[in-house]
Amino acid sequence: MEILELRLANVRNVEFAELMPAPGISEFVGENGAGKTSVLESVFMLSHGRSFRSVKRESLIQFGADSLDVFARLRGAAGERRLGLSRRRGDWAARVDGREVASLAELLGEIAVVCFEPGSHALISGASEERRHFVDWALFHVEPEYMEVSRRYRRALKQRNTLLRSGRAVAELESWDVELARSGVLLDNWRDRYLRELLPELQQLCLLLLPELGAPDLRYSRGWLPELDLLDALRERRIRDLERGHTSTGPHRADWKIGFELAPEREHLSRGQEKLCALAFLLAQAALFSRQRGEWPVLCLDDLASELDAGHQRRVLSWLLQTGAQVMITGTAALDQNGFEASSYQMFHVERGRVLAY
Template sequence: MTLNRLFIQNLRNLEGVDITPSAQVNLIFGENGSGKTSVLEAVNLLALGRSFRSHKHKPLIRHHQNSFTVFGKVRVEDGSDVPIGINRTSEGLANFKVNGSMVPSAADLAAYLPVQVINSETFLLLEGSPQVRRQFIDWLVFHVEHGFFPAWKAIQRCLKHRNSLLRHDRIDPFELAPWDKELVLLTEQIHEFRLESFRQFHEVFDELCKEFTKLDGVKLSYYRGWDKDKNYAEVLSASLERDQRIGYTQSGSHRADLRITINGQYAAETLSRGQQKLLVCALKIAQGCVFSRITGRKSVYLVDDLPAELDEKHRALLVKWLATMGTQVFITGVDRDVLLASWLDKPEITPKLFHVEHGRVVEAPY
């Protein structure tokens, strides 16, 4: 999958952008505040329907405008181009289109444009909440297990109803029973989806981690969200009184986590900031490799301010892996020559350069 056209209108300071990216490497340079990251943000909006910088939609819309639009053409496996787009208004209305037709949710966009982001927020993978790591593993599960997303939506609905019942002063067991039964079935289904994806991910990650970090004792483990020695139906039954007391379901797939340790201690508490960055890069590259291995497709990588996040040696290592994967890449940075330097020893790749200034994006000479 590659993005071979990107049109942006009224997104942050980008008034009107229409570019034809390279299917390989795109280097986007310009001063801080010029709009570089907003270009990556536009690609992410096309892929997920949301920004990686803000959960609010109003800051995304250019000053004095009522909406923003991002449109793209995605080259798919058979060589055809699929147009996809998103429009978001200041009132919060979101419209998603694929092939000229409205689609119900951003998930329909995600199926066409699988995107990986590496930026300063990426390091929350180690130090953030379990939700951040669940989202990380669920990205892979969503793209390789077609039954996952319907099950995930169903379990959100099920938990909402069960938690509502738990907050009642008196619970009718006959009213709770069907929700418990459905919750058990969905939880076990989601667990199996995650477990299989984690197994394949773990194999690739182990090899990449050795090259990226040179650390001994790195261990990746998957916690399913409840006691590994008990089945979920037993856990639900045993925790009913406590669940009712606090008003929500404590255990289940919604509590799953990806645990990353170094010699038995949490990586976020043990590693230096630089080591954490390398470990997260290994996680992100491994995810793209596994996705490609399972599906035969390639994800698009968005790397924001690469020179600020990694030193020259480790930039070269990341670039080497991106080149080996043969994936489409968008990388931002302030200095054109610094960005370009990491690719000069790869004659098979000719990056496209884009200069961003005051919200305008123009292709620059190589």
């Protein structure tokens, strides 16, 4: 998967930029606040429908402008696609090959972007929602029925919670419990299988980035007692859920955690090790995506030099160069270009919102 052309308008402090990223590594260099991260945010938005920096979507629009626009010409296994994303009047508008699509998911399914950025350590140390999203994003791209099953689960969960808060008769909950269990078991099976398939990729990346911690292991918690099936678990918790007014068991409470041979719990990791662990997960996800889909996602690494020391930078870049993936990196200073092929490397200078190719 490769972005051939990228245009962005009114994204934070970038009024307009048009560029052709390299098929290998594109490096965006400039001072803090110059607009480097805005380029990566634009690419990320095409794949996730949001920024990795802020949940406030309106803050992405340049001050004084009433909209933002991102366009990319993409080449992937299915051929070339033209993708467009705009935000105006408080909502997104998405286009694929010039055709406006009714669902943002149709656009997001066309491009996969994996991003490591200063907040990525939340994947290890943050709330369980971060870890569920990490898995569910991958399932969106590899399980054709994921969107429909996920929609059914969310709808059943919403209806069940409404009934719980209303205090209605327990009998009315039965039909929603059945639907919640039917769709929830599918989600759980997919998540469990995905994490088991991810583990070999993760073990290789942890050996590269965190060899001092020993072998890693993933522990998955499905969100209900393992000795019960989901429908029985929902029934067993009904009285308690009625008292509390929400559903306390199910895949929406799922989580996973990583442990190492020499650091069994997350609390044993330093902040630097949490970052490296998060990076290992993201690179492993990209590698598994490549194995499952036959093409690499686009990889974005924001402010790499401030997140990794020189030794880890060299290991990561060496690994990336072997993959053939398209990679976009930002930093305040240029990387050591030893090992970069001129034909697959491009440097861009970013200054006061202007993006210029060297």
